[in-house]
Amino acid sequence: MFGYVIPLKPELKIKDFQKYRAYYCGLCKEIHNYSSLSRLSLSYDATFLYIFLSSLANDEENIVEKRCVVNPLSKKRPVCNTIHADYAAASNVLLSWHKFSDAAKDDRNIFYYMLKWLYSGPYKHASLTCPKLSECMARDLARLAQIEEEKTADLDIPANEFAKVTGNLFSLSPNVDDEKRETLFSFGFNLGRFIYLIDAYDDITKDIKSKSYNPFLLKYKYSNEDIGKFKKRIYEEASFNLYYSLAQAAREYEKLEIIKNNDILDNIIYLGLKNKTISVLEEK
Numbered sequence: 001m002f003g004y005v006i007p008l009k010p011e012l013k014i015k016d017f018q019k020y021r022a023y024y025c026g027l028c029k030e031i032h033n034y035s036s037l038s039r040l041s042l043s044y045d046a047t048f049l050y051i052f053l054s055s056l057a058n059d060e061e062n063i064v065e066k067r068c069v070v071n072p073l074s075k076k077r078p079v080c081n082t083i084h085a086d087y088a089a090a091s092n093v094l095l096s097w098h099k100f101s102d103a104a105k106d107d108r109n110i111f112y113y114m115l116k117w118l119y120s121g122p123y124k125h126a127s128l129t130c131p132k133l134s135e136c137m138a139r140d141l142a143r144l145a146q147i148e149e150e151k152t153a154d155l156d157i158p159a160n161e162f163a164k165v166t167g168n169l170f171s172l173s174p175n176v177d178d179e180k181r182e183t184l185f186s187f188g189f190n191l192g193r194f195i196y197l198i199d200a201y202d203d204i205t206k207d208i209k210s211k212s213y214n215p216f217l218l219k220y221k222y223s224n225e226d227i228g229k230f231k232k233r234i235y236e237e238a239s240f241n242l243y244y245s246l247a248q249a250a251r252e253y254e255k256l257e258i259i260k261n262n263d264i265l266d267n268i269i270y271l272g273l274k275n276k277t278i279s280v281l282e283e284k
Contacts, residue, residue, distance in 0.1 A: 002195050005048045007264065008271040016263050022063055022080035023051045029066070029079055030089040034122035041096035041119075045195075048268060050088035053173050055261040056180065059083050087173045090126040094134055097123035098141050105145075133172045140164045153218035155241060159196040166192025180256065187252035194245035194273070201238050202280050204231065235281065242277050 007020060024047045031038045054061065060083075065076040097119045104112035127134035144161040152158065170188030171181045200207075200214055205227055207214040216222075220234045231238075253269055 002199055003044055004195055004198055004273070004276050005191070005268060006044045006272050006276065007267045008275045011271050012267055013263065016267070018078060019080070019261065020051070020264055022078040023047055023054070025068070025077055026050070026080040026085060027088055027092070030081070030085040031092055034089065034093050034125050037118055038093055038096070038122045041092060043092060046088050046092035046095070049091060049169060050084055051261055051264060052170070053084040053088065053176060054082040055258050055265060056176060056256065058259050083175050084173060087130060087175065090129040091133065091169055093119070093122045093126040094130070094137055098137065102145070130172070133168060136168045136172070137165055140168070148213045151213055151218060153215065155197065155215045155219055158215055159193045162196040163189040163192035166195065183252055183255050187249055187256070190245050190249035190252060194242060194249065197241055197245065198277060198280055239281055242281070246273055246277070
């Protein structure tokens with residue numbers, strides 16, 4: 001998917017990093033139920049969703065040691081399974097299929113057409129597993145595609161449309177309490193807004209070369225100037241938009257009662273996302 005929602009590893013305790021990896025491996029195992037190929041699309045973003053939802057209640061964390069199918073000669077690794085695993089796996093598959101579909105449409109690359117076709121079976125399976133999520137995701141991403149085709153220069157319009165997708169990702173799980181859904185949607189919305197904007201900023205150079213839609217290029221009227229100078233010109237406003245979205249997400253996060261994995265989630269939300277923002281803005 002995107003890969004921006006990751007922990008700041010040097011600041012994680014060893015036990016917390018091992019727990020993070022156990023969730024990552026557990027999600028990989030669960031995605032295998034959709035197809036072996038689907039494992040290739042496993043993302044850190046879906047891992048965060050899995051840990052986040054699993055941390056909202058005192059549900060059992062079943063951790064066992066298993067061998068990695070991708071690397072069967074390696075030693076056994078801890079694998080974590082909770083009641084949220086299937087929802088997170090289905091979310092990963094649904095998002096991956098839409099990403100491949102969008103890439104095939106934009107790039108007209110046979111590789112993406114092939115991936116879209118190969119993921120069509122897992123996509124149908126995931127849609128049956130999470131019909132409401134699949135319906136909302138297809139609707140909101142179709143609206144986003146239309147907005148991008150219209151080449152709007154307003155940053156908020158496409159960012160907020162994508163944010164609805166992530167808002168639903170966090171709030172539509174059948175295994176969360178109903179009273180938490182509004183806050184979960186708001187958290188996911190602001191996180192999604194951040195993801196859309198940082199991805200757009202990160203893609204500025206690529207989108208200039210491919211002449212693809214990018215709201216930063218339209219809003220700030222890029223016109224064949226030096227890319228470094230252009231980024232310097234828009235740095236302050238881009239930075240404000242990104243940090244504002246992170247602050248709003250953190251505010252919603254703090255409204256939730258986190259039962260476990262607090263150190264992992266705090267690391268990602270307060271350190272990992274900030275570190276990723278700095279690395280993109282400063283191009284480190």
